[in-house]
Amino acid sequence: DIVMTQSPDSLAVSLGERATISCKSSQSVLYTSNNQNYLAWYQQKPGQPPKLLIDWASTRESGVPDRFSGSGSGTDFTLTISSLQAEDVAIYYCQQYYSTPFTFGPGTKVDIK
Amino acid sequence: QVKLQESGPGLVKPSETLSLTCTVSGVSINSHYWGWIRQSPGKGLAWIGYIYYIGTTNYNPSLRSRVTISLDRSKNQFSLKLTSVTAADTAMYYCARLALGDLGEQGPFDIWGQGTMVTVSS
Numbered sequence: 001d002i003v004m005t006q007s008p009d010s011l012a013v014s015l016g017e018r019a020t021i022s023c024k025s026s027q028s029v030l031y032t033s034n035n036q037n038y039l040a041w042y043q044q045k046p047g048q049p050p051k052l053l054i055d056w057a058s059t060r061e062s063g064v065p066d067r068f069s070g071s072g073s074g075t076d077f078t079l080t081i082s083s084l085q086a087e088d089v090a091i092y093y094c095q096q097y098y099s100t101p102f103t104f105g106p107g108t109k110v111d112i113k
Numbered sequence: 114q115v116k117l118q119e120s121g122p123g124l125v126k127p128s129e130t131l132s133l134t135c136t137v138s139g140v141s142i143n144s145h146y147w148g149w150i151r152q153s154p155g156k157g158l159a160w161i162g163y164i165y166y167i168g169t170t171n172y173n174p175s176l177r178s179r180v181t182i183s184l185d186r187s188k189n190q191f192s193l194k195l196t197s198v199t200a201a202d203t204a205m206y207y208c209a210r211l212a213l214g215d216l217g218e219q220g221p222f223d224i225w226g227q228g229t230m231v232t233v234s235s
Binding site for chain 1: 156158159160171173174175208209210211214215216219220221222223225226227228
């Protein structure tokens with residue numbers, strides 16, 4: 001199984017400041033034949049299902065604010081919220097869909113400082 | 114607008130079978146992959162398995178001996194059965210659609226149901 005780790009476990013950021021979350025996979029999730037990273041980021045607010053924010057490591061889903069961005073390749077990935085808004089308080093998960101069993105990171109809780 | 118809705122008993126006795134259904138609206142299930150994910154209270158997300166619209170399945174090895182996912186095309190639904198449940202199976206269960214990659218392969222979970230809480234207790 002590909003093990004996904006995230007850091008930090010939680011972070012508190014002032015409104016308007018940048019939040020950065022790291023995700024690492026135990027093996028590469030880059031598929032060389034199409035040069036795509038099989039890595040997604042989700043946002044989960046209390047009482048709600050996860051919401052897909054970014055797939056293929058850096059492609060924002062339709063309707064996702066452009067303050068959210070994803071980067072990285074291979075085994076190291078980053079989710080950045082460029083200017084934190086109150087509505088961004090949530091738990092963020094990364095997930096690999098490179099191989100089954102699909103696996104998720106343990107999550108990073110983002111709060112307002 | 115594509116919507117998924119889980120349904121099924123909220124309470125299951127130990128050693129019995131957990132059965133859930135996901136009703137899909139706004140799109141035919143005769144495309145895409147359809148999956149189940151669960152989240153234990155206060156814990157992270159765990160993939161259970163998926164079914165492709167042609168009927169092929171793929172299960173998490175940790176649950177493979179107890180899991181069955183099936184399609185009901187006439188009702189535009191897919192279902193989850195988990196046998197011999199224990200307290201460790203207590204979780205919020207989500208159904209979700211998997212997006213398709215450029216090669217037609219499985220992508221991320223792009224549309225999720227609201228989830229249904231299942232408690233295993235006598």
